[in-house]
Amino acid sequence: MPPDPPVPGEAPREASLADRAVFAAQFVRAPVATASVWPSSTALARAMADAALRSARPSPVVVELGAGSGAFTGLLARRLAGRGRQLAVEINPVLAHRLAERFAHVEVVPADVAELPALLALRGITGADVVVSGLGWSATRPGREDSLVPGVARALTDDGVLVQFAYCATSWAAPARALRAELGECFEQVETSSVVWRNLPPAVVHRASGPRR
Numbered sequence: 001m002p003p004d005p006p007v008p009g010e011a012p013r014e015a016s017l018a019d020r021a022v023f024a025a026q027f028v029r030a031p032v033a034t035a036s037v038w039p040s041s042t043a044l045a046r047a048m049a050d051a052a053l054r055s056a057r058p059s060p061v062v063v064e065l066g067a068g069s070g071a072f073t074g075l076l077a078r079r080l081a082g083r084g085r086q087l088a089v090e091i092n093p094v095l096a097h098r099l100a101e102r103f104a105h106v107e108v109v110p111a112d113v114a115e116l117p118a119l120l121a122l123r124g125i126t127g128a129d130v131v132v133s134g135l136g137w138s139a140t141r142p143g144r145e146d147s148l149v150p151g152v153a154r155a156l157t158d159d160g161v162l163v164q165f166a167y168c169a170t171s172w173a174a175p176a177r178a179l180r181a182e183l184g185e186c187f188e189q190v191e192t193s194s195v196v197w198r199n200l201p202p203a204v205v206h207r208a209s210g211p212r213r
Contacts, residue, residue, distance in 0.1 A: 039068060039069040039071045040068075040071040040072065040134065040165070040199060040203075041071070041196075041198055041199040041200065042071070042075070042198075043196050043197075043198035043199055044071070044165060044196045044198075044199040044203055044205075045071050045072050045074075045075045046075060047165075047193055047196050047205045048072050048075075048132055048163055048165060048205055049072065049075045049076055049079050049132075051161075051163045051191075051193065051205050051207040052076065052130045052132050052161065052163045052207075053076075053079050053080075053130065054207075055161075056129055056130055056161070057084075057129060058083060058084075059083045059084035059085075060080075060083075060084040060085075060129035060130055061084055061085045061087075061125055061127070061128045061129045061130070062076060062080065062084060062085070062086045062087070062128070062129065062130045062131075062132065063086075063087045063089065063116070063120070063128045063130070063131050063132070063155075064076065064086070064087065064088045064089065064131075064132045064133075064134065065089050065113040065116070065131060065132070065133045065134065065135050065139075065148075065152075066089070066090065066091075066113060066133065066134040066135040066136075066139060067088035067089065067090040067095070067096075067099055067108070067134060068090065068092075068095055068134055069095060069098070069099075070088075070098070070099050070102055070103065071134070072132055072134055073086075073088050073099060073102075073103055073106060074102070074103065076132065077103055077105055077106055082105060084129075085107070085125070086105070086106045086107065087106070087107045087108075087109055087119075087123070088103070088106050088107070088108050088109065089109045089111055089113050089116070089119065090108065090109070090110060091110070091111060091112050091113070093110055096108055096109075096110035097110075107123070113135065113139060113148060114146070114148065114151075116148075116151060116152065116155050117151065117154070117155055120155060127155065127156055127157035127158075127160065128155055128156055128157065128160060129156070129157055129159075129160055129161070130160065130161050130162075130163070131152050131155065131156060131160070131161070131162045131163070132163045133152070133162065133163065133164040133165075134165070135148070135164075137175040137176075137179070140164070140179060142175050142176075142178035142179035142181075142182050143174070143175065143178030143179075143181075143182065147182060149162075149179070149182045149183065149186050150182070150186055152186075153186040153187060153208075153211035153212065154211070154213075156211045158210075158211070158213075159209070159210065160209070160211055161207060161208065161209045162183070162187065162206075162207075162208045162209075162211075163205060163206070163207050163208075164179070164183070164205075164206045164208070165196075165203045165204065165205050165206070166179065166180075166203060166204055166206060167201050167202070167203050168195055168201065168202045168203060168204060169201050169202070171204075179206075180206070183206055183208045185212070186208070186211060186212055187208035187209060187210055187211055187212060188209065188210030188211075188212060189208070189209050189210055190206060190207070190208045190209075191206070191207045191209075192204050192205070192206050192207075193205040193206075193207070
């Protein structure tokens with residue numbers, strides 16, 4: 001695979017100790033909103049970016065939900081290299097501020113992901129080409145009436161893609177099964193990657209394409 005094109009001021013890297021400390025502190029303060037105690041690894045970020053941009057148009061609209069410490073944000077920005085439009089939605093104000101400082105080419109939106117349709121409409125976006133989700137179950141709410149998945153499907157273009165990771169250790173749990181079932185209900189095709197072992201904890205990547213209308 002060729003190297004990622006450069007983006008000024010940011011290179012692909014594992015989360016620094018400072019990033020991890022801030023992320024962990026925000027988890028302690030708001031565990032439901034932050035969802036994880038540790039940032040995602042570069043290996044998982046690459047798997048997410050590969051799935052997200054595999055068949056994307058030349059200048060796509062890419063929306064990241066739950067951008068956190070920017071583990072996915074930076075790699076997506078490098079892959080896009082200024083093409084299209086990239087939004088990073090993050091409800092935690094501390095993390096959102098750090099994202100805005102680090103990624104000048106990304107539109108950081110400090111808001112609740114449940115407001116996705118309104119956030120896109122305010123910015124004149126009629127449909128996202130790609131949605132990359134770094135959200136945990138508490139935010140996606142699979143199997144509930146207020147689940148985020150159907151709303152994301154409606155916010156995508158007709159050939160849009162949703163990419164969502166899931167931890168292997170909890171794949172047996174009811175929310176994980178509900179999420180996989182919802183993806184199948186809301187999208188024409190769902191692919192699941194091999195296990196990304198170089199992540200704590202190991203994870204897989206779901207790629208859902210062809211939103212059902």
